[in-house]
Amino acid sequence: MTTGxxxxxxxxxxxxxxxxxEAAKRATDIALAxxxxxxxxxxxxxxxxxxxxxxxxxxxFPGLRVGVGGNTFPMYKFRTMVIGAExxxxxxxxxxxxxxxxxxxxxxxxxxxxxxxxxxxLRGEMSLVGPRPPVExxxxxxxPEQRRLFEIRPGITDWASIRYRxxxxxxxxxxxxxAAYEALVRPRKMELALAYRRRRGYGVDLRIxxxxxxxxxxxxxVDELLERTVxxxxxxx
Numbered sequence: 001m002t003t004g005x006x007x008x009x010x011x012x013x014x015x016x017x018x019x020x021x022e023a024a025k026r027a028t029d030i031a032l033a034x035x036x037x038x039x040x041x042x043x044x045x046x047x048x049x050x051x052x053x054x055x056x057x058x059x060x061f062p063g064l065r066v067g068v069g070g071n072t073f074p075m076y077k078f079r080t081m082v083i084g085a086e087x088x089x090x091x092x093x094x095x096x097x098x099x100x101x102x103x104x105x106x107x108x109x110x111x112x113x114x115x116x117x118x119x120x121x122l123r124g125e126m127s128l129v130g131p132r133p134p135v136e137x138x139x140x141x142x143x144p145e146q147r148r149l150f151e152i153r154p155g156i157t158d159w160a161s162i163r164y165r166x167x168x169x170x171x172x173x174x175x176x177x178x179a180a181y182e183a184l185v186r187p188r189k190m191e192l193a194l195a196y197r198r199r200r201g202y203g204v205d206l207r208i209x210x211x212x213x214x215x216x217x218x219x220x221x222v223d224e225l226l227e228r229t230v231x232x233x234x235x236x237x
Contacts, residue, residue: 021200021201021202024202025127025129025202025205026124026127028128028205029121029122029127029128030121030122032128033118033121033122033128034122036118037118037119037122040115040118043112043115044115044116047059047078047103047107047112047115048078050103051078051079051101051103054101054102054103055082055083055101057079057082057083058079058083059078059079060076060077060078060079060116061076061077061078061079061080061081061086062074062075062076063075063077063086063135064135064136065133065134065135065154066133066134066135066136066139066150067125067126067133067150067153067154068125068150068151068152068153068154069150070139070147070150072136073120073125073133075117075120075125075126075133076116076117076119076120077113077114077116077117078107078112078113078114078115078116079101079104079113080100080101080103080104080105080107080108080113081093081097081099081100081101081104082099082100082101085099090177090178091135091137091138091178092167092171092177092178092180092181093108093167093168093171093177094168094171094172094173094174094177095108095168095169095171095172096172096173097168097177108168110216111165111216114156117156118156121156124153125153125154126153126154126155126156127152127153127154127155127156128155128156128157128205128209129155129156129157129158129200129204129205129208129209130152130153130154130155130156130158130196131149131152131154131155131158131160131193131196131197132154132155132158132160132161132193133154145194146190146193146194148194148197149193149194149197151197152197152200157208157209157212158192158193158196158208159192159193159195159196159208159226159229159230160188160189160192160193161212162208162211162212162215162222162226163188163189163192163223163226164185164189165215167181167185170184170185192230195230195233195234199233199234204233207229211225211226211229
């Protein structure tokens with residue numbers, strides 16, 4: 001699929017202090033991502049077949065994102081939109097977005113479109129836990145403080161991902177989803193991302209993974225547990 005992005009590159013080496021936490025985090029990423037890819041292989045194959053059957057288009061969409069050191073990389077997702085949807089220049093997707101395919105709506109509801117990002121984890125471009133990587137347009141707007149997020153690997157899930165797991169529902173019905181995102185989501189999302197960078201640790205990562213599992217299972221009190229976790233981490237930081 002032609003994405004319009006031609007500058008994608010693997011992140012360059014950047015000076016990083018490799019602590020015990022970083023080593024343990026990377027080992028956990030490799031072990032869990034590898035195991036998950038094996039276990040999820042039949043599901044991934046079924047998803048790929050369904051996407052291909054629906055409109056004959058590409059299965060994977062490699063959207064360009066900004067990661068460690070401010071370098072760009074292709075973040076893999078199962079394609080959930082019609083062919084050529086990225087040319088619209090609209091980066092926020094509401095549940096009622098006409099660009100979504102019927103398969104795509106289902107995949108987004110259950111976050112199955114993000115399964116291919118496990119490959120990004122194995123490649124070292126992402127981690128299981130970390131702030132979501134922005135598109136270049138958004139990264140260019142980061143303040144000096146926000147650019148410190150590029151000191152760490154972006155992730156598949158974090159506090160903000162859990163809090164805004166139903167982002168499509170939040171944006172649904174708004175005439176300008178991007179404006180709604182800027183007003184309703186972005187401020188708190190950046191606050192949570194920066195909080196994670198300051199307080200991250202192996203215990204924090206494990207709690208985020210646990211909360212993510214509860215969110216996927218539609219546990220009703222997950223937001224309450226999330227706020228308690230963020231607050232307790234702040235107290236102990």
